Amino acid sequence: MNLKQLAKELNLSISTVSKALDDSHEISEKTKSKVLEAASKHNYTPNPYASGLRKKRSNTIGVIIPEVADNFFSLAINGIQSIAENKGYHLLIYLSHDKYENERRIVEDCANGRVDGVLISISAETISAEHLLRLQKENVPLVFFDRALDDFEAAKVLTNDFESGYLSAKHLIENGCKRPMFLSFSECLTMCENRANGFLAALDDFKISSNEIVPIMYCSRKEEESYKQIQDLCNSNDRPDGIVASVEKLAMQLYLVCQDSAVSIPNDLKVVAFSTVEIAPILNPSLTTITQSAFEMGRVAAENLFKGIESKNFNLNQQVVVIPSKLIKRQSTSRYK
Amino acid sequence: MNLKQLAKELNLSISTVSKALDDSHEISEKTKSKVLEAASKHNYTPNPYASGLRKKRSNTIGVIIPEVADNFFSLAINGIQSIAENKGYHLLIYLSHDKYENERRIVEDCANGRVDGVLISISAETISAEHLLRLQKENVPLVFFDRALDDFEAAKVLTNDFESGYLSAKHLIENGCKRPMFLSFSECLTMCENRANGFLAALDDFKISSNEIVPIMYCSRKEEESYKQIQDLCNSNDRPDGIVASVEKLAMQLYLVCQDSAVSIPNDLKVVAFSTVEIAPILNPSLTTITQSAFEMGRVAAENLFKGIESKNFNLNQQVVVIPSKLIKRQSTSRYK
DNA sequence: CTGAAAGCGCTAACAC
DNA sequence: GTGTTAGCGCTTTCAG
Numbered sequence: 001m002n003l004k005q006l007a008k009e010l011n012l013s014i015s016t017v018s019k020a021l022d023d024s025h026e027i028s029e030k031t032k033s034k035v036l037e038a039a040s041k042h043n044y045t046p047n048p049y050a051s052g053l054r055k056k057r058s059n060t061i062g063v064i065i066p067e068v069a070d071n072f073f074s075l076a077i078n079g080i081q082s083i084a085e086n087k088g089y090h091l092l093i094y095l096s097h098d099k100y101e102n103e104r105r106i107v108e109d110c111a112n113g114r115v116d117g118v119l120i121s122i123s124a125e126t127i128s129a130e131h132l133l134r135l136q137k138e139n140v141p142l143v144f145f146d147r148a149l150d151d152f153e154a155a156k157v158l159t160n161d162f163e164s165g166y167l168s169a170k171h172l173i174e175n176g177c178k179r180p181m182f183l184s185f186s187e188c189l190t191m192c193e194n195r196a197n198g199f200l201a202a203l204d205d206f207k208i209s210s211n212e213i214v215p216i217m218y219c220s221r222k223e224e225e226s227y228k229q230i231q232d233l234c235n236s237n238d239r240p241d242g243i244v245a246s247v248e249k250l251a252m253q254l255y256l257v258c259q260d261s262a263v264s265i266p267n268d269l270k271v272v273a274f275s276t277v278e279i280a281p282i283l284n285p286s287l288t289t290i291t292q293s294a295f296e297m298g299r300v301a302a303e304n305l306f307k308g309i310e311s312k313n314f315n316l317n318q319q320v321v322v323i324p325s326k327l328i329k330r331q332s333t334s335r336y337k
Numbered sequence: 338m339n340l341k342q343l344a345k346e347l348n349l350s351i352s353t354v355s356k357a358l359d360d361s362h363e364i365s366e367k368t369k370s371k372v373l374e375a376a377s378k379h380n381y382t383p384n385p386y387a388s389g390l391r392k393k394r395s396n397t398i399g400v401i402i403p404e405v406a407d408n409f410f411s412l413a414i415n416g417i418q419s420i421a422e423n424k425g426y427h428l429l430i431y432l433s434h435d436k437y438e439n440e441r442r443i444v445e446d447c448a449n450g451r452v453d454g455v456l457i458s459i460s461a462e463t464i465s466a467e468h469l470l471r472l473q474k475e476n477v478p479l480v481f482f483d484r485a486l487d488d489f490e491a492a493k494v495l496t497n498d499f500e501s502g503y504l505s506a507k508h509l510i511e512n513g514c515k516r517p518m519f520l521s522f523s524e525c526l527t528m529c530e531n532r533a534n535g536f537l538a539a540l541d542d543f544k545i546s547s548n549e550i551v552p553i554m555y556c557s558r559k560e561e562e563s564y565k566q567i568q569d570l571c572n573s574n575d576r577p578d579g580i581v582a583s584v585e586k587l588a589m590q591l592y593l594v595c596q597d598s599a600v601s602i603p604n605d606l607k608v609v610a611f612s613t614v615e616i617a618p619i620l621n622p623s624l625t626t627i628t629q630s631a632f633e634m635g636r637v638a639a640e641n642l643f644k645g646i647e648s649k650n651f652n653l654n655q656q657v658v659v660i661p662s663k664l665i666k667r668q669s670t671s672r673y674k
Numbered sequence: 675c676t677g678a679a680a681g682c683g684c685t686a687a688c689a690c
Numbered sequence: 691g692t693g694t695t696a697g698c699g700c701t702t703t704c705a706g
Contacts, residue, residue, distance in 0.1 A: 002699055015701080016676055018700070026675060027676080028675060043471065047449060047700070051700050054700050069408065069414075077406075091429065092428065095415070095418055279614075282593060339684085352693065352694080356692090364691065386684090392685070392686095
């Protein structure tokens with residue numbers, strides 16, 4: 001069923017029917033109700049792509065994330081969806097699986113009119129903004145959330161990574177750790193580097209010597225490899241006595257390693273993790289976390305994106321919002337078990 | 338940049354350019370390479386909606402799920418995405434938040450040409466298929482996964498819920514439980530009822546008396562309410578000595594309650610949960626699970642959907658696939674701590 | 675208040 | 691091999 005058929009059935013012109021459905025005031029009430037009735041009888045709704053083609057809007061936004069099976073990102077999607085739903089917008093979800101090449105291809109797909117705007121959390125491999133420049137050239141509004149490209153002027157929704165990194169190290173030190181270590185997920189991601197730098201700053205302030213080696217371990221992004229790395233670390237002679245995991249996945253692996261290797265948390269090793277996992281309290285032992293407001297970050301990113309979409313004179317690219325994370329103390333960093 | 342401009346720049350007709358980009362054999366190699374060069378110079382890609390409008394394909398499928406912040410569903414999305422990516426298809430993700438009304442609205446949105454097919458896991462409130470009939474009427478291929486509507490002929494990808502329910506009860510009984518109980522998430526969902534019925538069948542086979550009351554508790558879908566229900570259950574005089582949680586969320590709540598109420602798992606209470614959570618091993622205590630092949634279910638559902646989309650004489654609606662789940666024994670059901 | 679007509683950007687007959 | 695034309699389903703001027 002389309003406009004043409006509907007119009008024919010009603011003995012009206014296509015444009016009259018279209019306007020009636022649009023509740024235009026140039027159409028008489030009588031005609032309107034006749035049209036509406038026929039439309040609902042046939043379950044008619046306009047073809048979104050035809051109307052989009054004409055109006056040059058897709059009512060769709062692209063959400064590009066590294067991974068969906070991840071608490072942070074799935075909660076962020078919830079935040080994004082809560083706004084999109086209100087606006088009558090649809091969500092095209094794309095997964096980069098932390099590969100730059102995937103991300104490049106996806107962004108390309110978003111640059112040809114498929115979406116009215118893009119929300120992105122970049123892959124762990126992304127160091128260049130070339131693919132994103134393309135979006136700007138095509139005037140597709142863009143908002144980064146959580147993982148942004150540092151030297152690229154665009155709207156961002158971030159969290160206080162440096163401060164949180166600092167806090168996590170401070171917390172370990174205050175609970176007796178002499179040789180804390182930071183497990184980094186990526187040396188490319190500014191977000192990760194900020195956390196690491198905050199961590200290092202705290203070590204400095206608290207006079208924890210790090211003369212010989214930098215207490216940061218860069219973990220592989222391949223699960224088997226990072227597991228092995230963490231395993232080696234935990235079984236080595238100079239095992240750290242405290243660890244900050246820069247992302248949730250590494251914390252989970254660390255817990256598994258400790259269980260397999262009979263390393264006792266928090267007795268042998270204290271752990272803080274950047275994580276939004278709701279079940280941190282029921283882990284063994286319960287996990288001290290730096291918890292980001294994932295839903296909120298998604299929500300704010302979407303809100304700003306829509307402002308950018310809806311008003312051309314809103315300076316979207318200047319919008320940088322920081323939403324603070326919280327340190328939640330639990331058993332994994334307690335001084336005594 | 339569009340075809341028209343490109344054609345003008347090349348001094349060719351629109352259709353020649355279109356065919357050249359399509360690598361049609363009616364176009365000379367020389368022209369093709371000229372066109373390709375110009376196209377890549379301008380980063381030209383066809384507007385997907387215009388071409389879709391013409392070809393009557395959107396290269397998009399709709400994925401309707403209750404919730405994305407859930408291990409099962411996010412893993413299923415990964416499975417779906419792995420197939421969609423190969424096919425060059427895009428994923429529109431919709432969340433019903435387990436409300437029928439949301440689902441109805443979403444399905445409506447999928448019935449007007451926006452998608453070439455739909456994958457759905459129904460909401461816990463969905464008992465009628467009215468909204469889905471709409472899709473069939475519009476010839477939009479449909480595949481259920483995990484949560485299907487029983488009396489509705491359509492393609493389905495399910496797991497062996499009855500058998501798994503049976504197994505979980507059997508496992509509890511064999512480990513000494515005399516009064517096991519089943520926490521149901523919804524009395525509407527066939528998937529949940531199948532699990533419950535399997536559970537009951539095992540009780541019957543093993544002569545566990547259930548003369549007085551049916552050992553099934555229907556939990557509220559509101560988190561605070563179900564928490565309270567579980568809390569009351571665990572603090573009551575006739576607390577069960579074993580529990581099967583029909584979905585992951587209920588297991589997590591049960592663990593929290595037990596921690597707060599000092600109920601010891603597995604000493605006071607043994608627990609089996611339908612759950613895909615990867616961190617079951619590091620829960621406190623590690624959790625015995627019935628683990629579904631979430632990725633695989635998503636993958637197979639997508640595969641069948643694409644068969645239905647691509648070949649009209651494939652009898653999609655007859656395709657019912659069952660992918661078995663596995664019982665993985667861990668500490669939460671061990672006989673002695 | 676209603677209708678005719680142009681055109682969004684593209685594809686696919688069909689002619690030449 | 692290339693170009694002309696019609697039309698996917700819709701919105702939106704512009705006429706009447």
